[in-house]
Amino acid sequence: MKHDTSLDLKKTFRSSAPGYWADRDVSEEQWNDHVWQLKNRINSLSQLEEHLILSEEERSGVILSGNKLAMSITPHFFNLIDREDPNCPIRRQVIPRIEETWKADYELADPCGEDSHMPVPGLVHRYPDRVLFLVTTQCASYCRYCTRSRVVSGAGEQSLSTDYEAAFRYLEEHTEVRDVLLSGGDPLLFSDKKLEKILERLHAIEHIEFIRIGSRVPLFLPQRITPELCEMLQKYHPLFISVHANHPRELTTEVKAGLERLANTGIPLGNQSVLLKGVNDDVETMKSLVHKLLMCRVRPYYLYQLDLIKGSAHLQAAVAKGLEIIEGLRGHTTGYAVPQYVIDAPGGGGKVPVNPEYILQRNDERVMVRNYEGNQYEYPEPAVSPELILDY
Numbered sequence: 110m111k112h113d114t115s116l117d118l119k120k121t122f123r124s125s126a127p128g129y130w131a132d133r134d135v136s137e138e139q140w141n142d143h144v145w146q147l148k149n150r151i152n153s154l155s156q157l158e159e160h161l162i163l164s165e166e167e168r169s170g171v172i173l174s175g176n177k178l179a180m181s182i183t184p185h186f187f188n189l190i191d192r193e194d195p196n197c198p199i200r201r202q203v204i205p206r207i208e209e210t211w212k213a214d215y216e217l218a219d220p221c222g223e224d225s226h227m228p229v230p231g232l233v234h235r236y237p238d239r240v241l242f243l244v245t246t247q248c249a250s251y252c253r254y255c256t257r258s259r260v261v262s263g264a265g266e267q268s269l270s271t272d273y274e275a276a277f278r279y280l281e282e283h284t285e286v287r288d289v290l291l292s293g294g295d296p297l298l299f300s301d302k303k304l305e306k307i308l309e310r311l312h313a314i315e316h317i318e319f320i321r322i323g324s325r326v327p328l329f330l331p332q333r334i335t336p337e338l339c340e341m342l343q344k345y346h347p348l349f350i351s352v353h354a355n356h357p358r359e360l361t362t363e364v365k366a367g368l369e370r371l372a373n374t375g376i377p378l379g380n381q382s383v384l385l386k387g388v389n390d391d392v393e394t395m396k397s398l399v400h401k402l403l404m405c406r407v408r409p410y411y412l413y414q415l416d417l418i419k420g421s422a423h424l425q426a427a428v429a430k431g432l433e434i435i436e437g438l439r440g441h442t443t444g445y446a447v448p449q450y451v452i453d454a455p456g457g458g459g460k461v462p463v464n465p466e467y468i469l470q471r472n473d474e475r476v477m478v479r480n481y482e483g484n485q486y487e488y489p490e491p492a493v494s495p496e497l498i499l500d501y
């Protein structure tokens with residue numbers, strides 16, 4: 110498959126089918142069936158080599174991935190890979206490389222310090238009023254830079270056995286928790302019935318005002334967003350979903366249709382991108398991505414600086430790049446299209462916003478700011494106290 114990379118920036122929505130499966134006698138019905146997609150995932154070296162010529166770095170990476178983070182790629186997502194481009198931004202996200210076994214001094218197995226904030230297995234309670242509930246370790250495909258590769262896919266160095274009953278009890282007792290974020294792994298890989306059991310239980314807790322799901326299924330496996338799933342989800346409002354797209358090519362016609370079904374269900378959609386070297390670390394790619402997201406009714410939410418996960422240095426972009434991207438978006442395009450750039454502080458400090466500097470000078474009397482074009486403006490602060498003025 111040859112992708113015209115200039116088309117990525119033109120905001121065209123293309124279908125993922127049939128691509129590499131063109132000569133394989135796959136019916137449209139099968140292609141659009143998420144169970145078929147899951148069964149036909151690429152998860153071995155031989156399957157991969159049927160379609161792609163691998164570099165030595167990739168070949169060794171695939172062989173070693175079985176002891177680290179499994180490889181798995183849905184046919185839908187695999188079809189977005191450009192066979193002719195060794196630096197394909199889709200390929201870099203899902204095909205293992207030998208560099209994953211290299212480790213820098215500052216890299217960690219648990220870069221965000223989640224394990225030390227788990228009151229019960231599977232529940233991360235770091236912020237005062239909200240929790241992260243890790244409901245599964247399985248995903249439709251595995252991102253090579255996964256922040257939870259220590260537990261996700263089952264191939265890593267740790268295991269996670271979420272204790273659902275203990276988690277529900279904790280949440281019932283902790284009345285300060287008003288927001289529960291389901292993640293993992295990917296909660297949308299559960300059957301409708303299994304996911305509903307969790308949502309039902311959370312929805313019944315009076316102090317939980319708000320539920321959200323973090324999922325890459327809408328991008329990896331858009332066929333999973335069935336009308337039946339949407340019908341079930343709409344019983345649990347207010348429900349938000351955060352998806353995870355990194356490159357404009359990921360937004361295909363199938364993905365757009367799935368996201369529209371979720372939006373029509375009344376679910377507000379946000380996107381969380383990870384800044385990745387060679388994938389989306391330039392303003393033009395990111396601009397195309399955020400514009401396509403808005404066209405799919407998804408509001409860009411966060412742009413993450415890459416967590417310092419073991420073996421991710423080859424995908425790490427400089428913070429200066431992230432700042433340059435935000436600077437290239439703010440003011441130049443729709444405010445809704447600009448995500449908040451954050452660093453999840455190593456060691457468990459949580460998400461910290463990082464912003465280009467727009468305040469040039471500030472004292473009690475005035476603030477000197479610059480706008481997106483670099484022009485400077487002065488804004489006077491309110492007088493210290495009205496009485497003070499009268500006294501003069």
Ligand SMILES: *Cc1c(COP(=O)(O)O)cnc(C)c1O
Pocket residue numbers: 233234235236239240241290460
């Ligand atoms: C990201 C995260 C949340 C949610 O943070 P928001 O800024 O509210 O989206 C909650 N808990 C943990 C542990 C997180 O990492």
